[in-house]
Every structure is written in C-alpha cells, then in structure tokens.
Amino acid sequence: MLRNILTIGGWTFASRILGFARDMLIAAMLGAGPIADAFFLALRLPNMFRRLFGEGAFNAAFVPAFTAALTLDGPAKARMLAARMSTLMAMWLSLLVVLGMLFMPQIMTVLTPGLVDEPLRFDLVVELSRITFPYLLFICLTALVSGVLNAADKFALAAGAPLLFNLCAIVSLFALTPFVATPAHALAWGTMVSGILQLGVVVWAAYKVGLGFPLVSFPRITEDAKQVLRRMVPGVLGASVTQLNLAIDMFIASWLPAGAISYLNYADRLAQLPLGVVGAAMSTALLPVLSRQLRSGKALSAHRSMNRGIELSLALTLPAAIALIVTAEPIIAVLFQRGAFTAEKVAQTAPALAAYAAGLPAFVLIKSLAPGFFARGDTATPVKIGIITVAFNLCLNLLLTPHLQHVGIALATSLSSWANAGMLAFMLARRGQWVADRQLRRNAWRLLGAAVAMGAILWGLAAVIFPATGLWRFLGLGGLVGLGLVSYFGATMALGAFDLREFLRRRRRRAA
16 A cells, blocks of 8 residues: 555656646746636636546545456456446536536636626636636546556556646647737646546556456446446535535635635645645555455454554645645745746735645545545445535635635635544544554654654744745755755654664565
8 A cells, every 4th residue: 555655646746746837837927816816717617526526426436346346256347337437427527518618607607706797807717617627528537547547556657647737738838828818728728638638648558457448338327337326426415515615715715806816726736735645645545455455354454554544644744734834935935936926926825825734634634534434335424524514614714714815715724624534533433443543643643743843943944044035045945845854754763753773674574
C-alpha cells in the first residue's frame, strides 16, 4: 500500500508542480479580477459534476465490485462489467452535457446570482462554461478507466494523466490567446481538449495491461451492474452533499466584490498540493487494499491498514498545514506576485490560504476514513454525515462571511471538514470497524509536536528572509522548504515518532 501511495503521490505531485506553473501564468496574464473569476467559475462547474458522478460516488461503488469480479471471476468477467458501466455512464453524461449547454444561463443564475446584475461578467461566465462543460464527459470516463487500472494495482498512468490538463492549459495560453477573445477563452478550449487526451491515455494503458474494453456498446443492465448502480445512489447523494458545499461557496462568493473568487481559487490551488498528493493517493490506494482484505476475511489486516493510512496522513499533512499557515504571504508573493497580480492581491489571497490550510489534515483524514465505509459496501453513512456537514458549513458561511469576506468562506470550509472527519471516525469506532491502535495513539501527538516545532522555526526564519526581492525571493522560499523538511524530520526523530534505524532495518529485511 505504501508503494502504491508513493506512486500515486509522486505523479500527483508532478501534476501539482506543473499546475503551479499554469497558475503563475494565469495570475500574470489574468490577475484576480472579472475575467479570471469567469474562467474559474467555468472550470468549477464541470469539476463539481466530475466529483459527483466520476471520482467519488462511482469509484466508491465500482472499484470494490470490479476488484471482486477480477479476483473471483477473472479478467473477462471484470471487463464485461466495466464495459456495461462505461456505456451507461457515457449515455447519461452525454445527455447531461447537452442539457447543461442548452440551459447554462439558467444554471448560472442559480449558482451565481450575484453576477446577474452585471451582464458582461455573467455573459462571459456562461460562454466559458459552455466551452468547458463537455470536459465532464471525457474526465468521468477517464475516472472509470482509472478505477479499472487501480483495481489491478496499475496506478502510474492513471495518476499521471492529469499532467495533460496542466500542459494543455499552458500550451493553450501561448498558442490560442492571439486567436480568441480573451486568455480565459484559450484556457477554456485547452480544458476541453485535455479531457480527450486524458481519456486516450488511460484507455491505451488499460489495453496495454490486458484490461481493455469498449467504452460504448449495447447497453445491458445485468445483476452486477445493478448492484453497482444501487451502491452508487447513496454515493451520489453523499458526493452531492460535498458538491453542495462548493455550490454554497460559489453562491456566496458571487455576491462579494470582483476578485474574491480568484483569491479563493489561487489559495485553494496551493492547499490542494498536499491534499492532492496525500489525500487522493491515500483514498485511491487504500480502497482496493481494504476491499481485498475484507473480501478475504482478513479483518485484522484491514484494521491495521486503516491505522497506518491515518498515521501516514497525519505525518504528511500536519507539517504541511502549519507550514502553509505561517508562511502564507511569502508563498503567495513568490509564486504569483508579477504582472497583473499585485501586492494588494497577495495581501487578499494569503489569509484565505491560511484558512484553507487549517483544514488540510481534516480533508485528508476524510479520504483515509471514507474507504472504511466504502470497502464494506456502506455508501449511505457518509451521506448522512455529509448532510449534517452541509448544514454546518452553511451556518458558518452566513456567520463568518459578513465579517471576514472571502476568508470566511475558506474558514467555514475547513471547520466543516473537521466536523466531517470527526463524525466519520466516531461512526467507525462505534461500530467496532476501526479503533486507533497503540502505535497511532503514541505517534499522533508526537507528530503534532514535531510539526509545531517546525512551524516555530519557519516563522522565525521567514521574518528574517523576507522581504527579499528578485531571484532572492525564490531562493529564500526554497531555503524555507528545505529547512522545514530538515527540522520536521529531526523533530520526529527526537520525539520518537520516526525511527530511521528501524526503518532501514525493515527495508534490508524485505530486500533480503
């Protein structure tokens, strides 16, 4: 599992780094204003539906079923199941895309009512959303084929496919901008093309490992397909709850001054680096492992896997969260302050990054805890917890946004995520499906102490190094990252959360 997590995390890390290059270009060319807001809103809509019908609900229902078919019945039966599900998904999503493009003005009126009184901004959002919305069909099919590869323990290409999204965005900014109305139009077309390329890559990979299947065939709803669909229903409802949180954020942000949506997006992109690398890798690698262990009657092994997954989540996200909080302004300034992105925009974006970072461990813990339900075929409990979370998030938004503006939206998201993670852990523990073992209980506080010590060192160093200018800003930030890694690693060794000698001894034993 650790090897798979590192594979997925490594590819995701590469994609996020390339994503930073993309965001730096967007910030320099579009800044944080009406055009940037319009593109980010147009990109958020297909991503909401992708998480609704693709990565979240579908994978939670499909991956355990495909894993069981592959393990018990062989590749041929598993490929048939994948072909049936891809046909049903392609038919349903094609209809959704057509309806979405036809009724995009009405959809955006509901999601962003604050823009309706600004016709130029509203019309631009509708136009860009119509270009990006077909991306939904291709990226959801990509998620399905990626689930097939993940179930077969083939993680690399599925995890690396998102690199194409960032590459297409960068290329489109340079190649298409002279030929379209705005750079945002170029980015929208690049987004749509990237969906086609990502699907092509994972389909090729599936055929390469002997798990290829036709994406569209004669639709047949067999018993195994019905089982996946039945399990998807509560999963879709659960994912709907999460996406409803995002819709609430969009709704409230549309009433804020121009630029607020962009501030939140740039901050969220930085917070997404550790979340994407650790959280996505954790949930993707953990679900097939738990499914196999529980299917084989190895409940103790599944319990151990859950605890190690949670421990690894904390080990990686606690230092990332504290580092982002104490160095938010230098990070934003170094990465984005150029061209249309001024010092004033840095000052607006940095507090939003700190607010998102406060919830980072919770975001990843949710990714580690949810497979404990999904691997047992329980997609209903996370839905009930999610409904409570949405209500909590809405109340926090209404309470915080009037005083903190866009920062209140980010803080409400983080606090509601902590509530979500806490309720998931409580329900698993109450059912006896997970209990923190001795190693996790011992190391959790030590990891937190190491992260706090690292944060104090970074805070002091940032005050000395910044404000630097020119190339020294990049060197200073690189130095902070390096010193943060060294200080955290040293603190974990000093506090006993990590034993390097024992780790090397185990590696030698496995190699032998």
